[in-house]
Amino acid sequence: MTVSNTAWKSAAPPPAPLSTKSPKSRTRKPVRAHGWRNVVWVLPAVLLLGLFAYLPLVQNLGFSFLKWDIYSGRQTFVGADNYVRMFNDPIFWKSLLNNTLYAVISIAFQVFGAMILAAMIEGLRSQRWRGILRAVYFVPSAISLTVAGLLFYFIYEPEMGILNAALDFLGLGNFTQAWLGQENTAIFAIIAMSQWQGFGYCTLLFSVALQRIPSELYEAASIDGVGPFQRFFSISLPLVREMTGLMMIVTVSGAFQVFNEVMVMTSGGPNNSSQVLGTWLYRSGFVRNDFGYAAAVATAVFIITLVLAVIQLRISKKRRVQW
Amino acid sequence: MVTRSALLLALGRVLIKAFLVALAVVVVYPLVWMLLNGVKSNAELFSNPFALPVAWKWDNYITAWNRGVGDYLTTSVLVTVASTIATVFISAWAAYGLTRVNIPFNRVVLVLILGGLMLAPTVALIPLVKMFQSLGLYNNLWALLILYTAFRVPFTTFLIRAYMMDLPAEVDEAASVDGASKARAFWQVILPMCKPILVSTVLLNILFTWNEYLFAMVFTSGGALQTLPVGLTNLMSKHGTDYPVVFAGMAIAAIPVIVLFFAGQRYFIRGLADGVGK
Numbered sequence: 345m346t347v348s349n350t351a352w353k354s355a356a357p358p359p360a361p362l363s364t365k366s367p368k369s370r371t372r373k374p375v376r377a378h379g380w381r382n383v384v385w386v387l388p389a390v391l392l393l394g395l396f397a398y399l400p401l402v403q404n405l406g407f408s409f410l411k412w413d414i415y416s417g418r419q420t421f422v423g424a425d426n427y428v429r430m431f432n433d434p435i436f437w438k439s440l441l442n443n444t445l446y447a448v449i450s451i452a453f454q455v456f457g458a459m460i461l462a463a464m465i466e467g468l469r470s471q472r473w474r475g476i477l478r479a480v481y482f483v484p485s486a487i488s489l490t491v492a493g494l495l496f497y498f499i500y501e502p503e504m505g506i507l508n509a510a511l512d513f514l515g516l517g518n519f520t521q522a523w524l525g526q527e528n529t530a531i532f533a534i535i536a537m538s539q540w541q542g543f544g545y546c547t548l549l550f551s552v553a554l555q556r557i558p559s560e561l562y563e564a565a566s567i568d569g570v571g572p573f574q575r576f577f578s579i580s581l582p583l584v585r586e587m588t589g590l591m592m593i594v595t596v597s598g599a600f601q602v603f604n605e606v607m608v609m610t611s612g613g614p615n616n617s618s619q620v621l622g623t624w625l626y627r628s629g630f631v632r633n634d635f636g637y638a639a640a641v642a643t644a645v646f647i648i649t650l651v652l653a654v655i656q657l658r659i660s661k662k663r664r665v666q667w
Numbered sequence: 668m669v670t671r672s673a674l675l676l677a678l679g680r681v682l683i684k685a686f687l688v689a690l691a692v693v694v695v696y697p698l699v700w701m702l703l704n705g706v707k708s709n710a711e712l713f714s715n716p717f718a719l720p721v722a723w724k725w726d727n728y729i730t731a732w733n734r735g736v737g738d739y740l741t742t743s744v745l746v747t748v749a750s751t752i753a754t755v756f757i758s759a760w761a762a763y764g765l766t767r768v769n770i771p772f773n774r775v776v777l778v779l780i781l782g783g784l785m786l787a788p789t790v791a792l793i794p795l796v797k798m799f800q801s802l803g804l805y806n807n808l809w810a811l812l813i814l815y816t817a818f819r820v821p822f823t824t825f826l827i828r829a830y831m832m833d834l835p836a837e838v839d840e841a842a843s844v845d846g847a848s849k850a851r852a853f854w855q856v857i858l859p860m861c862k863p864i865l866v867s868t869v870l871l872n873i874l875f876t877w878n879e880y881l882f883a884m885v886f887t888s889g890g891a892l893q894t895l896p897v898g899l900t901n902l903m904s905k906h907g908t909d910y911p912v913v914f915a916g917m918a919i920a921a922i923p924v925i926v927l928f929f930a931g932q933r934y935f936i937r938g939l940a941d942g943v944g945k
Contacts, residue, residue, distance in 0.1 A: 385764025488878030
């Protein structure tokens with residue numbers, strides 16, 4: 345387990361058989377130096393990715409320097425115009441801010457909230473209860489974001505939705521409102537739905553990480569008379585630290601790729617208040633017929649996700665678990 | 668003193684359990700509400716959102732099915748099955764090449780394939796639209812099949828490769844001593860040994876494809892060609908006043924994956940844990 349954890353990232357896989365470049369060092373059947381025929385193994389994957397992932401990536405950069413009318417097909421080179429426009433576009437900044445909000449709130453709920461929840465679950469004595477709770481929390485993650493988005497669209501609906509009905513029932517009738525219809529609540533309502541959808545997945549992963557901690561550590565702690573809180577802070581927390589780091593990055597990069605739930609619930613409205621980079625890109629390209637500008641926004645998304653991915657690589661390179 | 672702290676601990680346990688159960692109820696209630704609304708009448712939906720259905724109108728499901736959900740479901744099943752098979756096969760094939768065959772520039776190839784992990788589909792969206800239009804694959808299920816496969820190969824290869832690296836080299840030696848070719852060793856020796864990871868990658872890919880929205884929305888527009896996530900938003904905008912039917916459609920989309928999750932829970936957990944854990 346520890347081997348495969350790190351080996352692929354360093355691209356120097358000592359335990360991987362047959363990857364040796366010096367066949368002399370091993371006494372096995374002579375390995376052909378570089379069998380060009382062997383590329384058939386990776387050709388399908390490389391072709392698919394090259395054509396449909398990497399090539400578009402490069403093309404996108406090219407497109408971001410064009411003014412491009414999809415109907416007439418006219419493309420004019422406009423230099424950095426799209427980028428200048430982007431930097432002066434309040435909706436672009438609003439989107440970026442919303443993505444950042446998404447990231448911050450998701451870290452609170454889906455990383456730290458999930459971690460505490462997982463510790464609570466794993467602290468239960470009954471194996472059965474642990475299994476049931478993990479599964480129940482995960483169920484929202486299994487349904488599609490579209491279904492979840494539509495469902496919460498109805499939950500937030502002022503007349504038939506259960507959120508306002510529940511507030512009324514609890515005597516908090518003053519707080520009832522059209523959650524998705526107002527500029528100051530729409531994005532928060534969407535983010536809340538995302539937390540409902542995603543926290544079970546993170547809880548599950550933290551549960552697995554906690555299970556990997558050898559029970560001897562806890563046994564030793566209980567002999568020393570360590571209480572549950574101290575046990576959490578001095579054993580569980582440090583030993584899932586790598587998972588925490590990784591989850592943070594996964595959650596943050598997910599927050600900058602949000603699209604689906606915003607599209608389904610508000611399409612970025614009202615008045616662009618819940619716009620995120622993904623939906624703004626979509627709207628610019630496909631609704632406002634401004635493909636060059638959309639490509640520039642896509643480049644911004646790419647740079648953000650690239651930076652986050654590099655950080656993720658660094659973290660995972662360091663994470664070599666000790667047990 | 669001992670009894671007091673023991674009492675506190677016991678109390679803590681009860682409180683934690685109560686909290687966890689309460690949270691479970693809050694989490695699941697929206698889904699229960701969705702299922703119940705699918706069998707209500709429109710009037711009931713508005714009268715009291717918490718009430719149970721008076722007469723269970725199961726024909727909402729039939730109406731939803733006939734209003735296109737049946738077509739969307741068929742498309743979703745088709746795309747999901749085809750792209751899952753293609754993705755897992757191509758990934759296992761590549762993982763074998765990367766772990767057990769000597770490939771020229773294998774490090775470059777490795778970085779190229781696994782580097783795809785960090786590419787967001789939105790970034791490639793605009794050029795892909797242009798490319799598929801010129802290929803004549805716009806509004807064609809091939810577009811979805813190709814894109815889902817291309818964007819899932821990195822993660823799937825990553826998982827299968829990690830698993831294959833842990834398989835002992837003696838297995839290959841034994842196979843080659845027996846005179847088996849590389850391809851034969853792949854099919855008859857390595858692939859059967861990879862069954863656990865193959866099952867979990869299949870489940871993860873089904874989950875992804877069934878729920879994907881962005882590509883499905885952009886690359887298909889004709890009714891019958893749309894997958895469930897896109898179809899549902901259509902159902903909503905076309906028959907948005909007949910809410911129970913929309914709820915029934917949502918249930919039809921959600922239930923298969925929930926059932927699948929419970930059936931393959933063990934593998935799901937393993938796949939997820941390995942995926943992010945490694």
